[in-house]
Amino acid sequence: MTTPLLSVKGLSTAFGSATVVDRVSFDLAAGEVLGIVGESGSGKSVTALSIMRLIAHPGRISTGSVHFEGEDLLAKPESEMRKIRGARISMIFQEPMTSLNPVFTIGDQIMETLRQHQGMDRAAAKRRAVELLKLVEIPSAERRVDEYPHQLSGGMRQRVMISIALACSPKLLIADEPTTALDVTIQAQILDLLRGLQKELGMAVILITHDLGVVAEFVQRVIVMYAGRVAETGPVGGLFRTPQHPYAEGLLKSVPQLDHVVDRLPAIEGTIPSPHDFPPGCRFHPRCSYAKAPCAAIVPKLIELMPEHRAACIRHTGYEDRQ
Amino acid sequence: MTDTPMNEARFQLFLDRIRRSSLPKRLFTHRLFLTGFILFLGVLTMAVLASYLAPHAPNQNNFRYRLGEPNATHWLGTDNFGRDVLSRVIYGSQVSLRIGFMVVIMNAVFGTLIGASAGYFRKLDNPIMRVMDGLMAFPAILLAIALAATLGPSEFNAVLALTVAYTPRTARIVRASVLVVREMDYVQAALASGAGHTRILFRHVLVNSMAPLIVQLTFIFAVAVLAEAVLSFIGVGPPPPTPTWGNIISEGRNYIREAPWISLYPGIAIAITVLGLNLLGDGLRDVLDPRMKVETR
Numbered sequence: 054m055t056t057p058l059l060s061v062k063g064l065s066t067a068f069g070s071a072t073v074v075d076r077v078s079f080d081l082a083a084g085e086v087l088g089i090v091g092e093s094g095s096g097k098s099v100t101a102l103s104i105m106r107l108i109a110h111p112g113r114i115s116t117g118s119v120h121f122e123g124e125d126l127l128a129k130p131e132s133e134m135r136k137i138r139g140a141r142i143s144m145i146f147q148e149p150m151t152s153l154n155p156v157f158t159i160g161d162q163i164m165e166t167l168r169q170h171q172g173m174d175r176a177a178a179k180r181r182a183v184e185l186l187k188l189v190e191i192p193s194a195e196r197r198v199d200e201y202p203h204q205l206s207g208g209m210r211q212r213v214m215i216s217i218a219l220a221c222s223p224k225l226l227i228a229d230e231p232t233t234a235l236d237v238t239i240q241a242q243i244l245d246l247l248r249g250l251q252k253e254l255g256m257a258v259i260l261i262t263h264d265l266g267v268v269a270e271f272v273q274r275v276i277v278m279y280a281g282r283v284a285e286t287g288p289v290g291g292l293f294r295t296p297q298h299p300y301a302e303g304l305l306k307s308v309p310q311l312d313h314v315v316d317r318l319p320a321i322e323g324t325i326p327s328p329h330d331f332p333p334g335c336r337f338h339p340r341c342s343y344a345k346a347p348c349a350a351i352v353p354k355l356i357e358l359m360p361e362h363r364a365a366c367i368r369h370t371g372y373e374d375r376q
Numbered sequence: 377m378t379d380t381p382m383n384e385a386r387f388q389l390f391l392d393r394i395r396r397s398s399l400p401k402r403l404f405t406h407r408l409f410l411t412g413f414i415l416f417l418g419v420l421t422m423a424v425l426a427s428y429l430a431p432h433a434p435n436q437n438n439f440r441y442r443l444g445e446p447n448a449t450h451w452l453g454t455d456n457f458g459r460d461v462l463s464r465v466i467y468g469s470q471v472s473l474r475i476g477f478m479v480v481i482m483n484a485v486f487g488t489l490i491g492a493s494a495g496y497f498r499k500l501d502n503p504i505m506r507v508m509d510g511l512m513a514f515p516a517i518l519l520a521i522a523l524a525a526t527l528g529p530s531e532f533n534a535v536l537a538l539t540v541a542y543t544p545r546t547a548r549i550v551r552a553s554v555l556v557v558r559e560m561d562y563v564q565a566a567l568a569s570g571a572g573h574t575r576i577l578f579r580h581v582l583v584n585s586m587a588p589l590i591v592q593l594t595f596i597f598a599v600a601v602l603a604e605a606v607l608s609f610i611g612v613g614p615p616p617p618t619p620t621w622g623n624i625i626s627e628g629r630n631y632i633r634e635a636p637w638i639s640l641y642p643g644i645a646i647a648i649t650v651l652g653l654n655l656l657g658d659g660l661r662d663v664l665d666p667r668m669k670v671e672t673r
Contacts, residue, residue: 138569139568139570140570144565146561146564146568148561153562154584157579166569170570217565
């Protein structure tokens with residue numbers, strides 16, 4: 054395998070004494086689409102922000118390394134990071150309604166990124182802004198470029214956010230729940246757009262979501278996170294067909310299916326624990342239907358069960374068949 | 377923040393409706409703002425056109441008509457030197473407004489710098505704001521009097537004293553709104569697209585924290601006009617015979633029984649100016665900060 058575009062090794066991020074992301078590792082090849090799935094509070098967003106080095110005080114990255122195109126991002130001075138953010142790695146966020154500055158036109162905001170990273174003059178940046186708006190399929194882009202965010206709908210604003218993220222043709226786009234705040238029909242449009250752009254531009258995408266439907270449609274590989282740790286990771290087909298971690302299994306069971314009519318969808322009992330009192334051992338064991346005594350004592354390791362498909366459950370290492 | 381999605385949606389609708397009408401239109405259909413604007417405009421006109429409006433020179437003595445009652449030549453009477461009260465009040469507005477403007481500008485500059493640094497850079501927050509708290513522990517007017525008395529009576533020193541006395545309040549307001557705005561998603565988005573702190577602070581944070589500052593500055597203006605009168609009255613403002621409203625009232629104080637008009641009319645001028653500015657500020661606040669209006673309805 055060639056050097057991956059992004060290589061995250063043993064990344065931990067802590068807020069005070071609470072370790073919100075605990076030794077997360079993964080690789081991402083150029084042009085690959087990776088999904089990170091998990092409930093709210095499972096550490097997905099913090100993982101993404103850690104890669105961007107955007108963890109605000111009092112949070113800090115305590116251990117691990119992040120290599121992007123062979124460069125160690127965690128060792129870079131802040132001024133170097135600024136040149137990478139928005140240019141080589143871009144990010145889009147969950148809330149398109151509030152992610153644009155209300156006092157500037159959308160054109161201004163696209164141009165800001167262009168002028169900063171590519172040193173374009175106003176006229177060139179404006180032309181490029183219109184092109185970008187066309188790229189994200191905003192109708193009558195020439196007129197829209199001079200409008201203010203409040204004149205645009207949520208879906209339109211998310212398209213603008215995407216156009217800002219793509220302005221400098223990044224190698225990696227991190228999309229943090231890009232469709233969560235949108236209507237279902239708009240969600241589909243935005244996902245189609247992202248998928249199309251990903252193919253067209255050949256960039257790698259990390260898609261963070263709690264929506265397994267989004268994952269199934271879009272990504273090639275999935276990481277399921279629970280309470281700051283990677284529970285399971287694998288190619289999307291394999292993971293969906295044969296989930297190995299009880300949490301991934303529970304998540305998949307809780308999705309309604311068109312061909313199975315059920316009264317009540319099975320849910321995973323309980324809620325995700327607070328980072329201040331994660332349970333010992335496997336962090337999922339209090340909610341796990343397979344849990345046995347050792348689960349509270351042993352932190353399970355990620356074990357490769359099938360090619361590229363790993364899960365962190367003691368059933369695969371400890372008291373059951375696989376050793 | 378409104379808490380339920382329903383409220384949030386309704387609030388967005390309300391915001392959109394408000395934003396569709398232009399800012400001047402919203403301002404001038406607001407009755408309080410309009411009243412305040414007219415009053416303040418009157419005072420401003422008086423100050424700008426003083427040399428045309430004043431029937432006499434402000435310091436022209438007329439010893440044949442001292443402490444004279446209001447009549448056809450001296451509409452508001454004369455003082456103990458026979459100076460025309462109307463002319464002195466009109467010229468006095470120049471000094472009052474000039475000091476007011478200067479204090480507002482200095483407050484805006486220093487209040488924004490101090491407040492923005494404290495609100496945006498967390499490490500500076502505590503040291504800066506504790507100093508501001510220390511300054512605020514003194515009643516502002518006492519601090520201003522003490523400073524003006526130490527520096528000596530002059531217009532510039534009055535401005536300086538009032539700036540020091542009122543900047544902590546402005547800084548606190550700027551800090552508060554910077555603290556809110558710095559957590560906005562668009563600030564995070566700007567960080568993620570590689571913007572530096574200076575750009576974020578000036579382009580994204582400060583621009584969006586201006587509304588409370590503008591409102592505060594109109595109140596600072598009113599307070600400065602009033603405080604200037606206080607400083608002049610006790611003799612630490614611009615020295616006589618400069619016609620300031622405080623000076624006129626102060627000089628008329630000894631003749632309050634025989635010639636009450638000397639102190640009465642500058643007093644009324646101060647009242648009208650302060651009332652006008654306060655109404656203006658209230659109106660601005662209602663229009664610039666629709667969130668507050670929603671909550672009070």
